Amino acid sequence: MTVSLADLPKGHEFAETRFKLTPEWVAEYVRAVEDKAIVSLPERSYPPLALAACSFRALLEHASLPEGAIHVGQAINFSLSGDRESELVARARIASRGERQGWVLMGIDLNVASDTGKEIMSGRATITFPLNGEVAG
């Protein structure tokens, strides 16, 4: 059973996760977001936010989102090589955590590198969720 993000402190570092952007998963992502632009690019191209989604998916293997969590901000830099077959390494840490008026505001830094160590994505997701798991009404 995975721990909830709600239970983790500022500074927590998640275990390194290795994953691949398989053609099948990229196709599933492109269908989900209906990206009509990416299909006009060379065949191995993939949307940069597919990488963000896949790495976030890897993060969720280590910690679940609290009920009622809301994504309030996103910063992301990427430099894709186009080689989606290589193994990728995701690292994440809780960079900030604050509590105000019954809500937690949490910043999660996420970096993805190729298996050769070249950073291809970095960013911060900011989420908020009710303190003590109470659903906001």
Added chain:
Amino acid sequence: MRQQTEQVRTFGENDSLPVVTKTITQEKINRYADASGDHNLLHLDPAFAATTQFGGTIAHGMLGLAYVSEMMTTAFGEAWLKGGRLKIRFRGAARPGDTVTASGRVVRVEAGETKCEVECRNQTGDVLVSGDAEVAIR
């Protein structure tokens, strides 16, 4: 087999980016949840979502942001993939039935960097996503 018919024009300051418009459905939200692994009940469970301040299910913020990325890919092609930056805030929620339009404008071109203001709005003009996008043109 992809078409590989990329045609990227050059954008100058104050130029508008090509808009991307999509209609949100619960089926699309479910599909994004499966692809992303984010099965937060706020997106998927109408009964749960009805108890929140949203009063019903909402789309993942990253789904709306994907429309912004599609707009940037349309405008800048592979350059967007090879060197892009996004910094945005999610300001409102897209709900099933909403029509979401991603739009943007070039605000600065200098030293190989093109900086744009980007946003998503729903059919009533509410801002759902706003922020900046930068692309390195090499």
